[in-house]
Amino acid sequence: MSKRSKLNRAAMAIALAAALGTGGAHAQSQVAVYGVIDVALEHVSNADAAGHGVTREPSLTGSLPSRLGFRGTEDLGGGLAAVFTLESGYNPDVGTLGQGGRIFGRQAWVGLRGGWGMLQLGRILNMTYLATAKSDVLGPNLYSISSIDLYLPNARSDNAIAYTASFDKLRVGASWSFGRDASAAGGPSATGCPGEAPGNARACRQYTALLGYETGAYGMNVTYDKLYGGTGAANGLSSSANYDRRVTANGYLMLGAGKIGAGVIDRKTDAVQGISESDLYYLGISVPVEARFTLDAQVARRNTKGSPDATSMLVARLTYALSKRSAVYAGAGRMDNHGAAAVALDAGGTVAPGRTQNGVMAGLRHMF
Secondary structure: OOHHHHHHHHHHHHHHHHHHHHHHHOOOEEEEEEEEEEEEEEEEOOOOOOOOOEEEOOOOOOOOOOEEEEEEEEEEEOOEEEEEEEEEEEEOOOOEEOHHHOOOOOEEEEEEEEOOEEEEEEEEEOHHHHHHHHHOOOOOOOOOHHHHOOOHHHOEEEEEEEEEEEEOOEEEEEEEEOOOEOOOOOOOOOOOEOOOOOOOOOOOOEEEEEEEEEOOOEEEEEEEEEEEOOOOOOOOOOOOOOEEEEEEEEEEEEEOOEEEEEEEEEEEEEEOOEEEEEEEEEEEEEEEOOOOEEEEEEEEEEEEOOOOOEEEEEEEEEEEEOOOOEEEEEEEEEEEEEOOOOOOOOOOOOOOOOOEEEEEEEEEEEEO
């Protein structure tokens, strides 16, 4: 046997051993690839001060934000598992990354899960996100309460540690961030406040907490969310003395395959420009009207305390399921602004202060 043949056989043996070893090491591991691609077309009125309308293909969302994710779990024995999620948001209209160009801007965390709950470390969906998702029947739809408060579908914390658990019907959770957002371009929740700096233990910190009670027929929860500012942060949060605080109370009731969801979000912001307080109320219903059709509708109102500024919203959406993974949908909405309020009907859109905006939208969604 030639020297080259012996080397080739040795290489093949090493490769086979490595493959077998890898297979054994990952025999109890599971990794899933998943995603959503959702593209909508819309037309809204009063998109500028002159009252012009605009027709476009929005980047942020249709019925759901587009994403690509990797989710994994490894059984460590004794009821303990290692878990992780890496999730990237993208804009299908132009093919770019979302969340300010972050590779895994939606989620990037690793954790441990057992009968005692789950511990996570990384970029995490915090308690405000988890609680609101239960009661908001429209979720991050292009027209929804996400337009009134853009933080809600973007309630994520960088440099965070979180704990969540369910004990029978009781649900608890908490998160702590050492520096809540390292980018000023990472979405509406980002302020460019990295934190983790010596000399100021409160700068850019954030903590959220959740307490809930859920059964198969109904659920309710309350959350507390407070984030501090820091040097150079946007939205008037340029000092650790500044903060943005939200307290939510919400719930849902199942009606067979239908659902009613409602809640209130009390917000107080102490920023450079002054103190502002507001309450956002919302009520929604989701009803299957036929085997493949689902009708969702929602009303909401935000009042700014001590100010004539107020915003009211009415939205409806009809979805037709082409299959378990694909659907087409159409919706319509109206956003009434009063005083100096300038809340656009479509998430991330524009409207002149005090103007009413009407819109229609339609789209196609595929989940994989």
